[in-house]
Amino acid sequence: APVAFEWLWKAKCIPRIKVFGWFLLSDRLNTRNMLKRRHYNIGDNLDCLLCGQPVEETVEHLFFHCDFSKACWDT
Structure with missing residues (x-):
C-alpha cells in the first residue's frame, strides 16, 4: 500500500475522516x-x-x- 494510505489509517482521528481521506486519495469522491x-x-x-x-x-x-x-x- 502507498505510504499515504498507511499514514491515513494510522492517524488518530475519527473513522469518518479516515474514510473521506481514503475516498479522496483513491479518486472515489462523487x-x-x-x-x-x-x-x-x-x-x-x-x-x-x-x-x-x-x-x-x-x-x-x-x-x-x-x-x-x-x-x-x-x-
Missing part, C-alpha cells in the same frame, strides 16, 4: 467529473456548483482552486 466517467446521467453541464465558474468540477479544483473552498480553508 465529483461531477467522476460521475461523468461512470456514465451517470448528470447532463452536459460539468461546471463547479460551489463557485459557479465554468470550470470542470474535479477533486483538484474543489480542494485547491475553487474560490468557495479557498474561503473555507482560510477561515
